[in-house]
Amino acid sequence: xxxxxxxxxxxxxxxxxxxxxxxxxxxxxxxxxxxxxxxxxxxxxxxxxxxxxxxxxxxxxxxxxxxxxxxxxxxxxxxxxxxxxxxxxxxxxxxxxxxxxxxxxxxxxxxxxxxxxxxxxxxxxxxxxxxxxxxxxxxxxxxxxxxxxxxxxxxxxxxxxxxxxxxxxxxxxxxxxxxxxx
Numbered sequence: 001x002x003x004x005x006x007x008x009x010x011x012x013x014x015x016x017x018x019x020x021x022x023x024x025x026x027x028x029x030x031x032x033x034x035x036x037x038x039x040x041x042x043x044x045x046x047x048x049x050x051x052x053x054x055x056x057x058x059x060x061x062x063x064x065x066x067x068x069x070x071x072x073x074x075x076x077x078x079x080x081x082x083x084x085x086x087x088x089x090x091x092x093x094x095x096x097x098x099x100x101x102x103x104x105x106x107x108x109x110x111x112x113x114x115x116x117x118x119x120x121x122x123x124x125x126x127x128x129x130x131x132x133x134x135x136x137x138x139x140x141x142x143x144x145x146x147x148x149x150x151x152x153x154x155x156x157x158x159x160x161x162x163x164x165x166x167x168x169x170x171x172x173x174x175x176x177x178x179x180x181x182x
């Protein structure tokens with residue numbers, strides 16, 4: 001599913017209302033101006049993955065659940081390349097392998113200069129990843145390392161972390177986290 005097919009603002013509004021949260025209450029929970037929630041819900045702005053994750057943490061719900069399929073549909077076993085669900089935005093692509101389950105696996109692509117945001121991510125669980133192509137700068141709890149093809153990472157996701165492509169070519173990564181947090 002291409003990200004232009006997903007109504008992020010509409011989904012956020014429906015989720016917020018289902019949880020009986022006002023825009024103001026959600027904004028207070030996550031420390032953003034009320035206008036930010038309003039602009040996202042009205043489709044006037046698109047949040048970065050990091051910003052959307054922080055907002056969804058205030059609900060609380062993970063990105064995987066946010067973009068999840070209908071719960072009463074049978075769970076698929078096999079997926080064609082064009083069936084991988086895109087949950088990334090802009091210059092960072094996260095294509096989710098499968099739907100639901102205890103492990104979330106992603107095919108990630110970072111365009112040159114792309115990153116997950118200036119504010120580090122932090123959530124429950126564990127993450128692992130393997131760089132297939134390009135260079136990926138990974139920062140975990142203040143430790144920074146530039147990884148290339150064949151290099152990998154594994155860490156406790158509650159530690160603040162950030163990913164950035166500091167190279168001149170796209171970076172491709174296969175990653176997994178448990179429990180699903182995106």
